Amino acid sequence: MLRVERLRQRPRSFESFCGLSPSEFQELATQLEPLWERAHRRSLLREGRQRRIGAGRQFKLDVPHRLLMTLVYLRHYLPMHLLGVLFEMDTANVCRNIHALLPLLEQALPAPLRARTLNIQKKAAEGAKPVRRLRTLEDVLEAFPDLADLIVDGTEQPRGQPKGKKGDGAGKKAVGRPKDKKKFYSAKKGTHTLKTQLTVTPEGQIVHLSATAPGRLHDIKLLRQSRLLPRLPRGSRLWGDRGYTGLEKLCPQHEVIVPRKRPKGGCLSLEDRELNRQISKVRIAVENALCRVKKFRVCREFYRNDPQRHGLFWGCVTGLVNLRLASRAPQLT
Structure with missing residues (x-):
């Protein structure tokens, strides 16, 4: 399984995997942590939930590893089952984690x-x-x-x-594009x-x-x-x-x-x-x-x-580009 701690020992490989340097990644993970906690708490307190808070299985990945998996997906666009092999998770679980984190990632980034x-x-x-x-x-x-x-x-x-729309068969609509x-x-x-x-x-x-x-x-x-x-x-x-x-x-x-x-x-x-x-x-x-x-x-x-998720992907990527530009711009004193 890919580990953040192990990848940090090789900064060039870290940046090749997720597109951010270890320091930029740590800063983004720190900003993302409270957003994830707030969103998870809101999900637990939603109307109609039958289980008590704390019941059910615990998350396998913490926020830094969930962020690493999402950045690897954005950077390399790997299939979900391949990401499941890298992070030792089921394909459906990988998909749920990524799509749940993307809106929060856009909020944490300097997205346009x-x-x-x-x-x-x-x-x-x-x-x-x-x-x-x-x-x-x-x-x-x-x-x-x-x-x-x-x-x-x-x-x-x-x-x-x-x-075509579901149900638009040859009997209801003429065959065509x-x-x-x-x-x-x-x-x-x-x-x-x-x-x-x-x-x-x-x-x-x-x-x-x-x-x-x-x-x-x-x-x-x-x-x-x-x-x-x-x-x-x-x-x-x-x-x-x-x-x-x-x-x-x-x-x-x-x-x-x-x-x-x-x-x-x-x-x-x-x-x-x-x-x-x-x-x-x-x-x-x-x-x-x-x-x-x-x-x-x-x-x-x-x-x-x-x-419908195309704009969300572009919003996260442009936010990552702005983050890299701001952190690597020369600081004038």
Whole structure:
């Protein structure tokens, strides 16, 4: 069985396993301990529980080992039965432990503001209230009062083909592809994908994460539905790639900077090429942030989990990336 104490004796192996150094891991485990105790106590005192407190089997793993198992899963995206072999647990027990810890892990981490749902007009007309996190972008702006530049970019992760609803057999519905197959198909990637949009500061900190969107959704439409634009301070600058061409019409109160497109049948002038190079030097921050995020294979490889948990996985991973960035940044005195 993998032991935290044994892995700490080999710091490089420790970081290779879970993506954090031993000191960063210890700090995160210390912050996670009271959150787990509070959540477990709430579960014991829930309405309808028949057993008394203290009855039943005890947990095999404590919080540090449960955190280690979850980080190994996020880092390497191993199958549950393989994690069960490494930690000497049943596959179902591994799954329960990981999914129970993920929401608490996101709370303990410096995770970015994450929109739970997209701001779709149909749902707004029905009066559906959006669910928001307690941590807001205003808190980020208070910590960074000089924040004037934000870089946005979208990325896609492959997923399986959506299946039809249960009971939609040949007798009830004509045989064919479900409507969601066209909805999630990305012509750019040539497969079915889930799209996520990140908002990053020039220093590399991830401050906003959109809700999970189908791969077919355009970048500008995703930005409009991600609830980011109303939260931005007036006069701030938005940097994007060529997929955000025309964004200045959507948000005239912000300065939008995107690379110039080559005209059809023509070529860019020397001034436009130099401008694109200067824009790329700023936009490299979001590309580096995406590279750090996708070192965790749960955000890079074929997605095997419930699509409703996709945003939670990305929230935890981006929080880990922010934690590593903050702990390893040079401290100015």
